[in-house]
Amino acid sequence: MNLIDVLNWRYAAKRMTGDIIPKSDLHQILEAIRLAPSSYGLQPFSVTMVESRDKLNEIYEKASPQPVLKQCSHLLIFKARTRIDSELVEGYLEDMAKARNATEEQVEGTRKRIGSIQNNPSFNRLSWSMRQAYIALGYGTFAAAQLGIDSTPMEGFDVDALNNLLGLDVEKERAAVMLALGYRSEDEDHSIKYAKVRRSPEKMFEII
Numbered sequence: 001m002n003l004i005d006v007l008n009w010r011y012a013a014k015r016m017t018g019d020i021i022p023k024s025d026l027h028q029i030l031e032a033i034r035l036a037p038s039s040y041g042l043q044p045f046s047v048t049m050v051e052s053r054d055k056l057n058e059i060y061e062k063a064s065p066q067p068v069l070k071q072c073s074h075l076l077i078f079k080a081r082t083r084i085d086s087e088l089v090e091g092y093l094e095d096m097a098k099a100r101n102a103t104e105e106q107v108e109g110t111r112k113r114i115g116s117i118q119n120n121p122s123f124n125r126l127s128w129s130m131r132q133a134y135i136a137l138g139y140g141t142f143a144a145a146q147l148g149i150d151s152t153p154m155e156g157f158d159v160d161a162l163n164n165l166l167g168l169d170v171e172k173e174r175a176a177v178m179l180a181l182g183y184r185s186e187d188e189d190h191s192i193k194y195a196k197v198r199r200s201p202e203k204m205f206e207i208i
């Protein structure tokens with residue numbers, strides 16, 4: 001399928017079959033998420049992958065009664081950082097120094113650039129982290145579709161309940177958005193037959 005066919009094929013599945021995604025496909029989806037761009041390259045989020053049926057049932061019961069949670073193969077929970085702390089920044093600088101064989105001077109220059117957001121008190125850190133997580137969510141969704149795997153992005157959940165269930169330190173990170181991965185149930189998912197609703201190119205794009 002070409003790129004646009006893939007994007008027309010994908011939709012947010014409401015019912016899945018429960019079939020399990022092969023490890024190699026799962027790996028590719030996770031790599032697409034890891035390789036997504038982020039502001040300053042800081043990647044201020046992480047992902048919990050849920051494969052335990054018990055955990056999925058618990059999430060369904062306590063945080064989000066959406067059937068797809070019981071029928072997906074895996075659930076990815078994107079967690080956004082609430083702080084741009086030294087753990088994040090120094091961790092990035094260490095990775096950068098290693099990957100690029102960077103000099104102390106280069107590392108210091110990057111530390112200074114990052115400092116401009118780190119030291120800005122009016123900068124909404126959680127909102128910024130969440131935006132970075134959503135870009136990666138898009139990458140994961142698209143990667144899955146390319147592999148013929150369905151996905152459902154999900155914001156419809158009780159954030160406090162999910163934070164609790166994952167045992168998150170909310171001073172540090174919070175559940176931002178989820179991505180259920182699996183295979184559409186052709187028999188049970190009535191939304192398969194719904195045509196896509198999208199704004200027209202004229203409404204969406206302006207050329208100046």
Ligand SMILES: Cc1cc2nc3c(=O)[nH]c(=O)nc-3n(C[C@H](O)[C@H](O)[C@H](O)COP(=O)(O)O)c2cc1C
Binds near residue numbers: 013014066155196
């Ligand atoms: C950030 C985000 C959150 C969403 N949350 C839910 C959700 O909680 N449950 C659900 O069934 N669909 C959810 N959706 C799916 C959207 O309703 C769907 O993408 C939209 O209606 C467009 O339809 P399509 O993706 O099937 O083409 C979400 C989508 C996005 C991008």
